[in-house]
Amino acid sequence: MQIKSNQSTDRADSQGSKGGENLQLESWLPYRLFRISARVADVLGAFYGPKFGLSRASWRTMAIVANRPGISVKEICQAGGLDQFSVSRAIRQLVELGLAQRQPGRSDKRYAAIALSDAGWQAFGEISDLSRNIDAELMRSVTPQEREALDAILAKLDDASAGILARGWHGVNEAVGSGGRPV
Amino acid sequence: MQIKSNQSTDRADSQGSKGGENLQLESWLPYRLFRISARVADVLGAFYGPKFGLSRASWRTMAIVANRPGISVKEICQAGGLDQFSVSRAIRQLVELGLAQRQPGRSDKRYAAIALSDAGWQAFGEISDLSRNIDAELMRSVTPQEREALDAILAKLDDASAGILARGWHGVNEAVGSGGRPV
DNA sequence: CTTTTTATTTGCATAATGCAACTTTATCCG
């Protein structure tokens, strides 16, 4: 045996001087959030992908439609941060798979008006179960007090991130230039 | 004027009966985390994409390399949750853009051994600045106590999500079946 | 010095995305 681990050998480490003041990925809040949600998305995708033939966009669309049956494409976009093209394609996929249907009886026929079919509710239910199990397992890792705090914190961060998105990177850098207060 | 808002009209709402016990996206923890990090990623991507010609994977790779110069492909994968193909391609892109270079003087020549070039450090610095501004703006939206709590909570959630990923969806559903304790 | 193992890269098929142009339906206005 005695294999050289290599993990830390033979580096031409030029850090320290330059890396110090720079971004530390591991402690950067958005990255920490990303990692957690990406892992969960992977696990969930490994379930609904093979089992129902759903793409990620289709699942997201399905979840939104489940919460608000009869919703239009545009509303789905707003609710899920998706663009209208993916949503349109996701809906087509859902309809082809027999998981959703376009609703009749609309007065304004420009609107898509999507709702889940029985099979769609069935599939959604199964994915929901797994989702809630994951949620439960995550929640189990923190204390009740932390759960409550987290809820409030995420609400604030959600607002803040929406503001950042709305203003774009230019706005963020400007805001700092002006002392951190909104301009 | 008087355009029908459509936002809430004319629904064949079949919810309530079926949607009640099911997943509510808006309050599902992983989705809440996802939304925040996705918005931030969008804003950041709108900066480094046009400005430096970086793809998302290249930026992530760059950030990891910046933190640990001389790192190998495999280590980058582990550190960033990326697969070895994207990392390999990201490195090629970084090298082509003149932002990174393969380091000479390695004893084991199987390892890639990547580090940023001067131009790479420059670019990384600029993206870092924006990243830290975003972070600051997010942090500004919560109280100091919340910041501290959040740090502890995310550490726990990170561990929990790693465990979920390692066991996969099958493991999650099983764990619930056995009463929520690890098997 | 051949065989295996490890690390990384590449080619190619498939899937996701972005954007322009198109269809359909509704509203506006003379």
Next chain:
DNA sequence: CGGATAAAGTTGCATTATGCAAATAAAAAG
């Protein structure tokens, strides 16, 4: 009314990303 405008979705096509098998290359084992 009836053509002009606008809104909501859809589709085609080019670009890009991703996933995976197979190739390459260096090191370790025997």
